[in-house]
Amino acid sequence: MNIECADVVLEGRKILIVDDEPDLREVLSARFEMEGCEVSIAENGQAALALMKIDHFDVVISDIRMPGGNGLDLLKAIQTKRPTPAVILISGFSDIDESEILKNGASAILVKPFDLEDLVHAICRALGDNQFNHQELKC
Amino acid sequence: MKLMNTALATSLAVLFSLLIAMTYFKLRTGLRERRRAIQLLTEKIKMAALEEMGAGVAHEINNPLAIIRAKAQILRLSVERGMLDPKLAQETGLKIEQTVERIAKITNGLLAFARDGSRDPMERVQIDQLVDSTLELCRSRFINHGVELKISRPRVAIDLCCRPVEISQALLNLLNNAFDAAQQSRSNAAWVELVVEDLPSHVRVAVTDSGPGIPIENRAKIMQPFFSTKELGKGTGLGLSVSKGIVEEHGGVLEFRPDHEHTCFEMSFPK
Numbered sequence: 001m002n003i004e005c006a007d008v009v010l011e012g013r014k015i016l017i018v019d020d021e022p023d024l025r026e027v028l029s030a031r032f033e034m035e036g037c038e039v040s041i042a043e044n045g046q047a048a049l050a051l052m053k054i055d056h057f058d059v060v061i062s063d064i065r066m067p068g069g070n071g072l073d074l075l076k077a078i079q080t081k082r083p084t085p086a087v088i089l090i091s092g093f094s095d096i097d098e099s100e101i102l103k104n105g106a107s108a109i110l111v112k113p114f115d116l117e118d119l120v121h122a123i124c125r126a127l128g129d130n131q132f133n134h135q136e137l138k139c
Numbered sequence: 140m141k142l143m144n145t146a147l148a149t150s151l152a153v154l155f156s157l158l159i160a161m162t163y164f165k166l167r168t169g170l171r172e173r174r175r176a177i178q179l180l181t182e183k184i185k186m187a188a189l190e191e192m193g194a195g196v197a198h199e200i201n202n203p204l205a206i207i208r209a210k211a212q213i214l215r216l217s218v219e220r221g222m223l224d225p226k227l228a229q230e231t232g233l234k235i236e237q238t239v240e241r242i243a244k245i246t247n248g249l250l251a252f253a254r255d256g257s258r259d260p261m262e263r264v265q266i267d268q269l270v271d272s273t274l275e276l277c278r279s280r281f282i283n284h285g286v287e288l289k290i291s292r293p294r295v296a297i298d299l300c301c302r303p304v305e306i307s308q309a310l311l312n313l314l315n316n317a318f319d320a321a322q323q324s325r326s327n328a329a330w331v332e333l334v335v336e337d338l339p340s341h342v343r344v345a346v347t348d349s350g351p352g353i354p355i356e357n358r359a360k361i362m363q364p365f366f367s368t369k370e371l372g373k374g375t376g377l378g379l380s381v382s383k384g385i386v387e388e389h390g391g392v393l394e395f396r397p398d399h400e401h402t403c404f405e406m407s408f409p410k
Binding site for chain 1: 197198199200201202203204205206207208209210212213216217220234238282283285
């Protein structure tokens with residue numbers, strides 16, 4: 001049975017994974033493809049923004065520190081896009097200013113090596129919030 | 140008269156031998172003290188370098204750990220959902236093994252670096268391996284701060300007779316200094332270049348950076364202990380002097396190349 005949490009169905013969702021580590025991109029893709037998501041990958045922030053010009057994504061999962069455009073710059077650039085995808089940041093560094101990052105619009109931050117199911121649930125929560133926000137905007 | 144001459148000659152010979160013995164003793168004690176001082180300073184530098192590298196090393200380990208954890212979870216989930224493909228399971232197992240080896244390489248490098256190598260016997264090692272194990276400790280720091288690391292080395296294996304831990308320490312000091320300088324590059328492109336060259340009489344290891352350069356008035360002082368141009372609390376001011384001591388203990392030379400277009404420090408070791 002595929003994952004459904006708080007009325008959010010992952011199947012068919014478009015997810016963009018941004019990380020400079022090829023093996024991590026591959027394993028995260030595999031996990032969300034298991035849920036029937038449509039997954040795209042990028043190796044840094046610049047490549048991700050280039051993809052976002054031609055496609056819309058429901059969720060962007062991005063590493064924070066990468067060569068060639070880091071996750072924080074990407075997060076700021078994404079906030080100007082409408083509709084705004086949910087952004088989950090991941091990092092191998094634990095010395096990150098979580099409150100500052102959340103203030104800049106990230107839905108969640110996970111420190112590597114995170115539990116994949118925590119990531120799945122963070123996405124469900126973020127998508128739930130985003131749906132709610134969009135409904136609010138319509139009113 | 141002849142007897143007096145013989146006695147004088149004997150006395151002079153004894154005095155001369157005594158002088159030689161005293162000089163030899165003084166030199167030996169001096170060398171021992173110098174070696175001990177270098178050893179103490181090396182420890183201090185090593186701790187500072189480990190502190191600087193700490194976050195980078197944690198990142199280098201957390202990334203492969205994330206891969207292993209995710210691979211294992213996907214494997215478990217595939218079994219739970221009755222969709223386990225034997226080929227996928229085999230590939231996943233292989234990837235987990237390779238990723239564990241990657242972590243082991245980092246932790247082994249760290250352990251080798253952290254231990255006291257000053258009493259190690261001299262051994263013949265391939266400089267390529269020495270460079271690789273040193274880069275393993277600092278590569279992620281360069282990547283994560285957008286400093287390009289250019290490496291140029293000969294295809295043939297070069298042997299060096301040395302205490303590998305100490306040479307790794309000296310090289311890491313140069314790379315860390317170059318990293319700090321490159322971050323202050325005036326142009327957008329920040330880079331550090333490491334060149335290893337096999338020359339007829341010696342092996343040359345040069346580290347060059349794109350930083351703003353060393354002001355002429357500081358050049359004569361850079362090898363002095365406790366001289367630092369880094370902001371307060373960032374540098375120990377001992378890196379270059381200790382590295383110089385280590386290289387000289389190996390019969391080599393560490394020098395700043397004022398003739399180079401960029402900031403270049405060069406270690407030369409006799410073959």
